[in-house]
Amino acid sequence: MTRLIFDVDFSxxxxxxxxxxxxxxxxMNRISTSSSIYKTExxxxxxxxxxKIVEVPVEVKDDRPSREVLRKKxxxxxxxxxxxxxxxxxxxxxxxxx
Numbered sequence: 155m156t157r158l159i160f161d162v163d164f165s166x167x168x169x170x171x172x173x174x175x176x177x178x179x180x181x182m183n184r185i186s187t188s189s190s191i192y193k194t195e196x197x198x199x200x201x202x203x204x205x206k207i208v209e210v211p212v213e214v215k216d217d218r219p220s221r222e223v224l225r226k227k228x229x230x231x232x233x234x235x236x237x238x239x240x241x242x243x244x245x246x247x248x249x250x251x252x
Contacts, residue, residue, distance in 0.1 A: 159236065195238055
């Protein structure tokens, strides 16, 4: 879904990440969001600025029970992704959509 909405080449925006602090600190400080997709917005912006993104397969085992019903989580994430995309479009065209 993230690939479609943001037109990016990477596949995972929510799993384990490692950054070079000197490269992303400015980007981190510029993302003003309290949504559930901060990590997604960060990775998208890193990619847009042409910084190198390397995806390394890892296996994560998490036995904790979910704190949220999956359907509701998907709805919330999709709403946040579309909202972030509209925010980017409004900056591009210079007019707010909301």
